[in-house]
Amino acid sequence: MTEWMTPDELAELTGLSQKxxxxxxxxxxxxxxxxxxxxxxxxxxxxxxxAIIEASRIEVRP
Structure with missing residues (x-):
């Protein structure tokens, strides 16, 4: 089953503003x-x- 997100939920997850x-x-x-x-x-x-968030991952050195 597909889980849908509202803009409010995406803003909370990403830290981006509604605007x-x-x-x-x-x-x-x-x-x-x-x-x-x-x-x-x-x-x-x-x-x-x-998937988009995971693809944005940047490897760092320990």
Whole structure:
């Protein structure tokens, strides 16, 4: 089953502001999002967000 995230939840997870997320959506950048027919509220798939965060990992030396 797909776990959906709201912009509030994504902001909490990433530390980005609502305004930054809105700007990213308007530019179709960074995080893919969905709009369910009949609703204006964007939703994010948790598994896609987790994959993006994991792909952003930077290795550091001990």
């Amino acid at each position: 930054t997320l809105a700007n990213l959506r308007s530019e179709y950048r960074r995080f893919p999002f969905y709009r369910i027919e009949g609703s204006r509220a964007p939703l994010y798939k948790r598994e896609e967000i987790d």
